[in-house]
Amino acid sequence: MKREDxxxxxxxxxxxIAAGAALSVPxxxxxxxxxxxxxxxxxxxxxxxxxxxxxxxxxxxxxxxIPADGHSxxxxxxxxxxxxxxxxxxxxxxVEADVQQRWRDGLRRVDVLSQEMNGAAFLAASSxxxxxxxxxxAASEKDPQTAEEKFFRELKATTxxxxxxxxxxxxxxxxxxGNTLQQEYAGEEPT
Amino acid sequence: xxxxxxxxxxxxxxxTTVYDxxxxxxxxxxxxxxxxxxxxxxxxxxxxxxxxxDMESELKSMEWPYDHPxxxxxxxxxxxxxxxxxxxxxxPYAKDTPYKHVYSYVQGWGGSDYSKNIVVDEKDHPYTGTKxxxxxxxxxxxxxxxxxxxxxxxxxxxxKAKTHDGYGEDWPISYADIQPYYDKVDLYLGIAGxxxxxxxxxxxxxxxxTRLNPSEVMLRQSLKxxxxxxxxxxxxxxxxxxxxxxxxxxxxxxxxxxxxxxxCDIHAAFDxxxxxxxxxxxxxxxxxxxxxxxxxxxxxxxTGKARGVAFADSQSGKHYEARGKAxxxxxxxxxxxxxxxxxxxxxxxxxxxxxxxxVGHNFCxxxxxxxxxxRVKDLVGKPRTLDxxxxxxxxxxxxxxxxxxxxxxxxxxxxxxGGGTGMIPGRALSTPGFGADFKKTVRDExxxxxxxxxxxxxxxxYESSVSIDxxxxxxxxxxxxxxxxxxxxxxxxxxxxxAVTGKEMFExxxxxxxxxxxxxxxxxxxxxxxxxxxxxxxxxxxxxxxxQQSHDVKNLFVVDxxxxxxxxxxxxxxxxxxxAWRSCDHLADELGKGNL
Numbered sequence: 001m002k003r004e005d006x007x008x009x010x011x012x013x014x015x016x017i018a019a020g021a022a023l024s025v026p027x028x029x030x031x032x033x034x035x036x037x038x039x040x041x042x043x044x045x046x047x048x049x050x051x052x053x054x055x056x057x058x059x060x061x062x063x064x065x066i067p068a069d070g071h072s073x074x075x076x077x078x079x080x081x082x083x084x085x086x087x088x089x090x091x092x093x094x095v096e097a098d099v100q101q102r103w104r105d106g107l108r109r110v111d112v113l114s115q116e117m118n119g120a121a122f123l124a125a126s127s128x129x130x131x132x133x134x135x136x137x138a139a140s141e142k143d144p145q146t147a148e149e150k151f152f153r154e155l156k157a158t159t160x161x162x163x164x165x166x167x168x169x170x171x172x173x174x175x176x177x178g179n180t181l182q183q184e185y186a187g188e189e190p191t
Numbered sequence: 192x193x194x195x196x197x198x199x200x201x202x203x204x205x206x207t208t209v210y211d212x213x214x215x216x217x218x219x220x221x222x223x224x225x226x227x228x229x230x231x232x233x234x235x236x237x238x239x240x241x242x243x244x245d246m247e248s249e250l251k252s253m254e255w256p257y258d259h260p261x262x263x264x265x266x267x268x269x270x271x272x273x274x275x276x277x278x279x280x281x282x283p284y285a286k287d288t289p290y291k292h293v294y295s296y297v298q299g300w301g302g303s304d305y306s307k308n309i310v311v312d313e314k315d316h317p318y319t320g321t322k323x324x325x326x327x328x329x330x331x332x333x334x335x336x337x338x339x340x341x342x343x344x345x346x347x348x349x350x351k352a353k354t355h356d357g358y359g360e361d362w363p364i365s366y367a368d369i370q371p372y373y374d375k376v377d378l379y380l381g382i383a384g385x386x387x388x389x390x391x392x393x394x395x396x397x398x399x400x401t402r403l404n405p406s407e408v409m410l411r412q413s414l415k416x417x418x419x420x421x422x423x424x425x426x427x428x429x430x431x432x433x434x435x436x437x438x439x440x441x442x443x444x445x446x447x448x449x450x451x452x453x454x455c456d457i458h459a460a461f462d463x464x465x466x467x468x469x470x471x472x473x474x475x476x477x478x479x480x481x482x483x484x485x486x487x488x489x490x491x492x493x494t495g496k497a498r499g500v501a502f503a504d505s506q507s508g509k510h511y512e513a514r515g516k517a518x519x520x521x522x523x524x525x526x527x528x529x530x531x532x533x534x535x536x537x538x539x540x541x542x543x544x545x546x547x548x549x550v551g552h553n554f555c556x557x558x559x560x561x562x563x564x565x566r567v568k569d570l571v572g573k574p575r576t577l578d579x580x581x582x583x584x585x586x587x588x589x590x591x592x593x594x595x596x597x598x599x600x601x602x603x604x605x606x607x608x609g610g611g612t613g614m615i616p617g618r619a620l621s622t623p624g625f626g627a628d629f630k631k632t633v634r635d636e637x638x639x640x641x642x643x644x645x646x647x648x649x650x651x652x653y654e655s656s657v658s659i660d661x662x663x664x665x666x667x668x669x670x671x672x673x674x675x676x677x678x679x680x681x682x683x684x685x686x687x688x689x690a691v692t693g694k695e696m697f698e699x700x701x702x703x704x705x706x707x708x709x710x711x712x713x714x715x716x717x718x719x720x721x722x723x724x725x726x727x728x729x730x731x732x733x734x735x736x737x738x739q740q741s742h743d744v745k746n747l748f749v750v751d752x753x754x755x756x757x758x759x760x761x762x763x764x765x766x767x768x769x770x771a772w773r774s775c776d777h778l779a780d781e782l783g784k785g786n787l
Contacts, residue, residue: 015561026442037238056748064625064626065625065626066625066629066630067626067627067630069631071630071631074630083262090261090267092267092290093289094289094290095270095289096267101617106348107478116603129624132624138623138624141623142622142623149544153742156620156625157620160620164615164616164619165256165257165262165615166256166257167255167257169615170255170257170614171632173513173634174575174612174615174616174637176524176575176614177577177578177580178444178446178577178578178579178580178613179253179255179443179445179446179447179450179614180578180580181443181445182445182577183445184444185399185401185402185406185444185581186402186404186444186578186581187401187402187403187404187405187408187578187579187581188402188403188405188408188581189385189400189402189403189424190385190402190403190408190411190421191423
């Protein structure tokens with residue numbers, strides 16, 4: 001694994017990116033990191049793993065990490081929380097039961113930290129104060145130490161995975177031009 | 192517009208007849224053997240251990256991630272072995288796993304759901320010994336179903352490497368011997384590329400080249416001043432189409448081959464079934480039997496010659512023998528060595544074709560790991576362009592130990608790489624922070640990255656070897672391979688040089704270097720294993736003659752990468768096919784003369 005990227009980009013993956021490739025989706029994340037399973041973006045209103053309250057918190061966290069901006073909608077519109085909920089609902093339990101638990105704990109810790117810092121649960125705090133909570137959690141992003149910091153890393157990784165593989169992420173945010181039939185290759189012929 | 196030609200209907204194998212030739216394995220080598228031998232009118236039985244898959248429904252090359260229930264990932268009960276596992280554990284890697292299926296590391300790449308039936312389940316296919324990232328695909332076509340497509344020629348710098356630097360052995364052929372066969376492979380299968388007139392990387396008969404992205408043009412222009420070359424990826428892909436092959440479309444630049452482990456559901460990228468085997472079936476001379484796991488080349492005790500091939504039906508487990516006037520082994524470098532070593536008889540007590548004791552030895556490949564990541568400042572924030580609508584990025588051919596003599600290592604290396612972004616911004620996770628700034632940075636920088644990784648020649652050493660481990664058997668009860676293999680000092684010194692010169696090249700081009708890594712990946716990572724039944728003119732130190740014909744058993748041929756005398760640093764598939772073509776011409780000729 002590349003040292004600067006503990007989430008597990010392998011070097012042959014990097015080579016594939018380099019070769020003009022899409023970064024492989026699962027390759028972005030090791031099993032431990034990516035938490036768990038799969039699953040279509042579940043409707044936000046019908047969580048399969050989280051409680052409604054947990055899902056609402058996750059939805060806000062994901063949107064704080066990748067918000068709507070003038071360029072494109074954010075993680076909420078891309079139903080990233082539903083995607084994560086589906087992955088966890090389909091976790092392979094002989095290996096990933098602890099991953100499910102880690103997400104439950106992680107969300108709880110966000111509220112505990114928010115109470116400490118802001119005197120209010122995350123969703124009850126102002127958007128400025130929410131950002132402050134996440135900023136604290138993101139403090140040692142490259143080398144997370146505390147449970148909160150580690151959860152941020154996992155949350156961010158999975159949010160990235162869900163967002164940039166979504167229709168909004170690929171087409172509106174990244175304006176990806178490929179996966180279409182070309183009569184001529186793009187770029188320049190060598191001279 | 193896209194082709195949907197169904198494969199020809201198979202003929203039933205007739206195990207009561209004696210075929211002109213039995214070919215074991217249906218990858219690049221076995222497919223080529225089937226093509227060439229049937230083109231001479233010979234009746235050929237092709238045995239493949241794996242299934243025939245409907246590749247269109249496996250690959251679904253244009254499916255968007257969001258249209259897949261797991262965004263392209265395989266089911267969660269499957270596991271891809273990680274670099275860390277390869278490093279800290281010993282094979283067999285699937286031992287005691289809690290997962291239902293365990294796959295080699297390539298299943299950790301994108302789109303693993305599209306290749307999960309193509310690569311083997313390590314649970315069924317254990318091996319032992321030293322650590323090795325062995326990637327196997329058991330299906331009709333073998334690893335050509337997902338190969339990386341870089342199609343390069345070797346030169347006399349490779350064939351006569353011992354003459355050049357004194358190490359190892361020269362090949363028993365020179366470039367002039369194989370050049371006409373490289374030409375035949377180019378014309379029959381199609382290859383994209385740009386002429387560079389390099390003596391150490393001869394040009395092919397190219398179809399329309401792919402093109403370069405802006406950062407790649409920058410690097411190419413800068414390298415010229417260093418007397419080095421960056422050339423568009425020489426892809427074993429037909430970019431103009433092939434009038435003589437109805438099973439393959441030309442390339443439409445969909446970029447699907449880079450989003451997955453590989454594979455092309457319109458078969459613009461070469462694969463053995465549509466490129467070689469289906470056309471061979473259309474001659475009426477080829478019988479294909481899939482689900483046929485060969486475990487022994489049988490011997491006529493009266494003559495000591497090969498009589499046929501014993502195999503187990505991969506589904507029923509029942510055992511059969513097919514008989515042929517000649518046996519052509521093309522099961523992949525390591526599986527071919529395994530098959531020869533397993534084929535013990537009174538006539539061949541060390542395994543068939545192994546009087547030299549060299550079968551399984553002189554195992555070599557390419558070392559991987561060192562890589563450079565850079566960012567082109569001028570490209571940050573530019574409007575999105577199509578960067579990955581092509582079968583590959585670029586190749587930088589070898590520049591070490593050609594006219595110069597490096598003090599710390601022999602031989603050379605090349606780089607594969609590319610610039611720009613794919614469907615998913617690969618650097619998002621290593622972009623720090625969150626929020627609107629993070630999102631904008633990911634978006635603005637995605638097209639500005641350029642990256643390359645080295646592939647270096649690993650020296651063949653007698654002690655680098657595989658042998659049979661009688662204590663461990665695969666799912667079919669066949670003893671497995673035990674590895675005795677590790678990179679040596681030459682590879683480690685070469686890897687250090689890759690990182691240094693890679694960084695220099697980026698810096699000279701004004702590309703900001705974000706990362707230059709000299710670490711070596713696990714042995715096997717290149718998927719370019721070679722050399723375990725090498726050719727040579729001396730039967731005491733080699734297994735095969737220049738026509739990949741056993742020195743010991745004249746009707747036995749081994750036409751895959753196991754025959755290679757040294758690894759060179761160029762990807763081997765095109766050479767495997769050119770050699771197999773040449774050898775099978777010879778086989779047909781000798782069979783016609785009654786010499787086998």
